[in-house]
Amino acid sequence: MTARGSGPLGVFDSGLGGLTVVRALRLALPSEPIIYLGDTARVPYGTRSAETVVRYARGCARLLIDRGIKALVVACNTVSAVALELLRAELDLPVIGVVEPGARTAVRAVEGQLGGTRVPRIGVLGTAGTVASGAYPRAVAQISTRYEVVALAAPLLVPLVEEGWLEGEVPRLVVRRYVEPLIDAGASVLVLGCTHYPLLGHLIAEEAERLAGRPIPVVDSAAATADAVREWTLEDRIPTAPEGIAGLELLVTDRPQTFAAVASRFLGEDVPEVSLVDLSPG
Amino acid sequence: MTARGSGPLGVFDSGLGGLTVVRALRLALPSEPIIYLGDTARVPYGTRSAETVVRYARGCARLLIDRGIKALVVACNTVSAVALELLRAELDLPVIGVVEPGARTAVRAVEGQLGGTRVPRIGVLGTAGTVASGAYPRAVAQISTRYEVVALAAPLLVPLVEEGWLEGEVPRLVVRRYVEPLIDAGASVLVLGCTHYPLLGHLIAEEAERLAGRPIPVVDSAAATADAVREWTLEDRIPTAPEGIAGLELLVTDRPQTFAAVASRFLGEDVPEVSLVDLSPG
Numbered sequence: 001m002t003a004r005g006s007g008p009l010g011v012f013d014s015g016l017g018g019l020t021v022v023r024a025l026r027l028a029l030p031s032e033p034i035i036y037l038g039d040t041a042r043v044p045y046g047t048r049s050a051e052t053v054v055r056y057a058r059g060c061a062r063l064l065i066d067r068g069i070k071a072l073v074v075a076c077n078t079v080s081a082v083a084l085e086l087l088r089a090e091l092d093l094p095v096i097g098v099v100e101p102g103a104r105t106a107v108r109a110v111e112g113q114l115g116g117t118r119v120p121r122i123g124v125l126g127t128a129g130t131v132a133s134g135a136y137p138r139a140v141a142q143i144s145t146r147y148e149v150v151a152l153a154a155p156l157l158v159p160l161v162e163e164g165w166l167e168g169e170v171p172r173l174v175v176r177r178y179v180e181p182l183i184d185a186g187a188s189v190l191v192l193g194c195t196h197y198p199l200l201g202h203l204i205a206e207e208a209e210r211l212a213g214r215p216i217p218v219v220d221s222a223a224a225t226a227d228a229v230r231e232w233t234l235e236d237r238i239p240t241a242p243e244g245i246a247g248l249e250l251l252v253t254d255r256p257q258t259f260a261a262v263a264s265r266f267l268g269e270d271v272p273e274v275s276l277v278d279l280s281p282g
Numbered sequence: 283m284t285a286r287g288s289g290p291l292g293v294f295d296s297g298l299g300g301l302t303v304v305r306a307l308r309l310a311l312p313s314e315p316i317i318y319l320g321d322t323a324r325v326p327y328g329t330r331s332a333e334t335v336v337r338y339a340r341g342c343a344r345l346l347i348d349r350g351i352k353a354l355v356v357a358c359n360t361v362s363a364v365a366l367e368l369l370r371a372e373l374d375l376p377v378i379g380v381v382e383p384g385a386r387t388a389v390r391a392v393e394g395q396l397g398g399t400r401v402p403r404i405g406v407l408g409t410a411g412t413v414a415s416g417a418y419p420r421a422v423a424q425i426s427t428r429y430e431v432v433a434l435a436a437p438l439l440v441p442l443v444e445e446g447w448l449e450g451e452v453p454r455l456v457v458r459r460y461v462e463p464l465i466d467a468g469a470s471v472l473v474l475g476c477t478h479y480p481l482l483g484h485l486i487a488e489e490a491e492r493l494a495g496r497p498i499p500v501v502d503s504a505a506a507t508a509d510a511v512r513e514w515t516l517e518d519r520i521p522t523a524p525e526g527i528a529g530l531e532l533l534v535t536d537r538p539q540t541f542a543a544v545a546s547r548f549l550g551e552d553v554p555e556v557s558l559v560d561l562s563p564g
Contacts, residue, residue, distance in 0.1 A: 041334050042324055047444075052323050052536045055562075159441040162329075170455050177452070254334045280337075280562075 006241070008033035008249070009229070010069030012060040015043035016162075016259065017195030018075030019266035021098065022248070024226035025073070026269070029233065033246040036075075037064055039279060041253035044158055046127020046194065050082040053129060057083040059279045061091060063251075071238040073229060074098065077193050077221070078127050081135030094238050099130075101228040102191050102221030103139035109189040109217040110147055123187025124151040125178055125204070127158070130193050150185040151193070154178040161196040164262070166203070175203045176211075183211040191219045198222065199265070250274045288523070290315035290531070291511070292351030294342040297325035298444075298541065299477030300357030301548035303380065304530070306508035307355070308551070311515065315528035318357075319346055321561060323536035326440055327360040328409020328476065335411060339365040341561045343373060345533075353520040355511060356380065359476045359503070360409050363417030376520050381412075383510040384473050384503030385421035391471040391499040392429055405469025406433040407460055407486070409440070412475050432467040433475070436460040443478040446544070448485070457485045458493075465493040473501045480504065481547070532556045 009029075011022055015038050022036050037060055039045075045053050057079045061072055071094040074080045074087065080097030088095045103122075110120040124136045130151075137149040156174050165171055182190060190208055192198055198220045208216035232238045249272070252259045256274040263271045291311075293304055297320050304318050319342055321327075327335050339361045343354055353376040356362045356369065362379030370377045385404075392402040406418045412433075419431040438456050447453055464472060472490055474480055480502045490498035514520040531554070534541045538556040545553045 041330060043329075047325075048323060049537045155445050156438070156441050156447070159438050163437050165438070170452060170459070173452050173455070255331045 007068040007070040008035045008246075009071055009073060009238075010035050010037070010064035010067070011073040011075050012037040012039070012064060013076040013195055014038070014045040014056075014078070015040050016263060016266050019263055020195050020198050020220070020222040021073060021075035021225050023266065023268050024222040025229060026248070028226040028230045031243050031246050032241050033248070035064060035067055035069060035249040036251065037277070038250075038252045038259060040255055040259060041279065044127070045076060045078040046129045046158065047155065048078075048129060050129070050133065053078055054083045054086060057087060058090075061087055063277060063279060065091065065093070069093070071096070071229070071232070073225065075195055075225070077195065078129040081126075081130040081133040094232060096225065096228055096232065098195070098221040098225045099135045099139050099193075101224035102193065102219055103136055104143055105219045105221070105224040106189050106191045107140060107143045107147060109219060113188055118186070119146060119148070120188035121186045122147050122149045122189055122191065123182035123185070124149060124191045124193045125154045125157070125182070125197060126151060126193030128153040128155060136191065136193060150182055150187055152178055152182055154194075154197075157200055158194065158196045161199045164265075166199055171200060172203055172207065175200060176207050179204060179207045180211055183208060183216070187216070188212070189217045189219060192221065195222065248272055251277045253277060253279050289350040289352040290317045290528075291353055291355060291520075292317050292319070292343075292346035292349070293355040293357050294319040294321065294346060295358040295477055296321050296327040296338075296360070298322075298545060298548055299440075301545055302477050302480050302502070302504040303355060303357035303507050305548065305550050306504040307511060308530070310508040310512045313525050313528050314523050315530070317346060317349055317351060317531040318533065319559070320532075320534045320541060322534045322541060323561065326409070327358060328411045328440065329437065330411060332364040332411070332415065335360055336365045336368060339369060340372075343369055345559060345561060347373065347375070351375070353378070353511070353514070355507065357477055357507070360411040363408075363412040363415040376514060378507065378510055378514065380477070380503040380507045381417045381421050381475075383506035384475065384501055385418055386425055387501045387503070387506040388471050388473045389422060389425045389429060391501060395470050400468070401428060401430070402470035403468045404429050404431045404471055404473065405464035405467070406431060406473045406475045407436045407439070407464070407479060408433060408475030410435040410437060418473065418475060432464055432469055434460055434464055436476075436479075439482055440476065440478045443481045446547075448481055453482060454485055454489065457482060458489050461486060461489045462493055465490060465498070469498070470494070471499045471501060474503065477504065530554055533559045535559060535561050
């Protein structure tokens with residue numbers, strides 16, 4: 001292990017959504033200090049090309065590494081989908097993404113359903129970038145070649161969450177539009193392939209159950225990712241911090257006040273001061 | 283006038299929407315060559331802070347000026363709302379935005395309605411950034427202090443347009459959510475304060491008429507802005523190009539193929555090759 005053992009865990013996302021991962025990390029590893037970066041000046045990443053996402057991800061990682069983190073948690077599905085292998089190759093520290101843990105949880109969920117007349121399928125809702133990357137089918141295939149993945153881009157879910165429009169006819173109809181083709185295609189578990197989606201998780205579960213005629217498990221990668229980080233600490237792949245309740249530092253690239261105002265909705269705790277940082281290269 | 287007389291008109295927006303302004307310019311001034319820049323790597327601007335929008339706008343303007351434009355058309359309501367005066371002060375060429383021309387058209391529309399029992403109000407739908415800036419109330423007040431402006435942020439309209447979801451129950455309900463408070467507040471004209479919105483203009487007009495019980499004029503700034511540019515050429519504030527059908531050059535900062543695929547929907551003509559440019563500073 002490097003001398004980074006005493007640094008915080010670094011977590012980043014394009015915006016707010018990754019705070020659901022921070023929340024899960026603080027439950028799983030309460031004594032680990034965390035520094036979170038939301039790239040709110042360039043959010044969303046999910047509609048951008050892989051080349052641009054890679055460029056933005058490198059900038060976020062560099063800023064956190066300059067602050068002395070001991071491990072990097074990529075709390076963004078789009079970055080995890082298109083840039084994780086590259087970040088792992090380039091960076092000299094442990095890097096964990098959200099796609100692999102989510103895929104593992106989904107496989108466990110469908111394994112529990114075996115015994116019916118046909119092999120269950122794994123449905124994935126994600127951003128255009130995540131779906132185009134094929135990252136979920138790849139991650140599932142690395143765990144088991146038994147299960148087919150059907151993935152669908154759901155571009156209106158992020159704006160609905162950011163607008164805070166989480167109840168009522170419009171969110172329900174939008175969710176239905178995206179869930180219906182997955183259930184029709186035989187999905188018997190749904191992976192929320194974007195850190196914003198858990199805030200619409202109740203509607204997604206309700207619509208899926210209504211359409212399928214039975215409960216459909218809905219996988220939120222946040223908890224699975226926190227479990228993966230804890231496993232890595234238990235395996236000494238990430239050094240652990242001393243016991244105690246650890247601090248949380250929040251950084252954004254734009255609009256710290258707006259971020260602070262809505263962050264508690266994601267984080268489930270009071271939000272510390274949010275600092276503005278500059279990610280412009282050069 | 284400067285030696286820039288032979289250069290093209292430079293037009294920029296955060297993404298695709300400004301192409302509606304390009305379309306109007308090509309109808310109004312067919313012999314003017316145009317170079318268009320869509321900052322698709324950082325779209326949308328409407329949710330960002332004024333400081334960030336100013337920084338992005340400077341970068342776009344600099345790139346177009348380096349290409350020898352003779353005048354700059356800011357085809358983005360958010361930039362026009364928060365950065366136009368600053369661009370005018372900093373840049374040594376004519377700069378036209380979309381807010382002033384739209385406000386002028388709206389005032390003309392309500393003037394035509396005078397004579398009723400109360401003074402008509404001007405309703406504006408825009409991005410969070412445009413509404414927060416107060417640019418429309420300011421622009422209207424400069425024309426006449428007689429009219430009050432009610433402005434509302436409509437953050438889901440851009441994602442609906444970018445998704446191409448322009449018909450059916452969901453777009454109608456979303457439009458209704460934003461139009462209803464404006465009609466309730468007494469708006470008797472609606473300004474589409476974002477270049478994306480004209481693609482939902484039919485639904486906005488239908489819902490406004492249904493709610494108001496009479497037709498409500500809907501102002502699209504694109505034509506008004508093209509008229510303003512033509513006026514400036516007639517007044518020799520912008521030098522004119524020789525007669526003939528002029529070229530159109532399209533630049534974007536991300537995903538040129540995606541841009542090309544949907545641009546014709548905005549532009550109303552076949553789209554020339556789209557080039558990728560880099561706006562990273564430094």
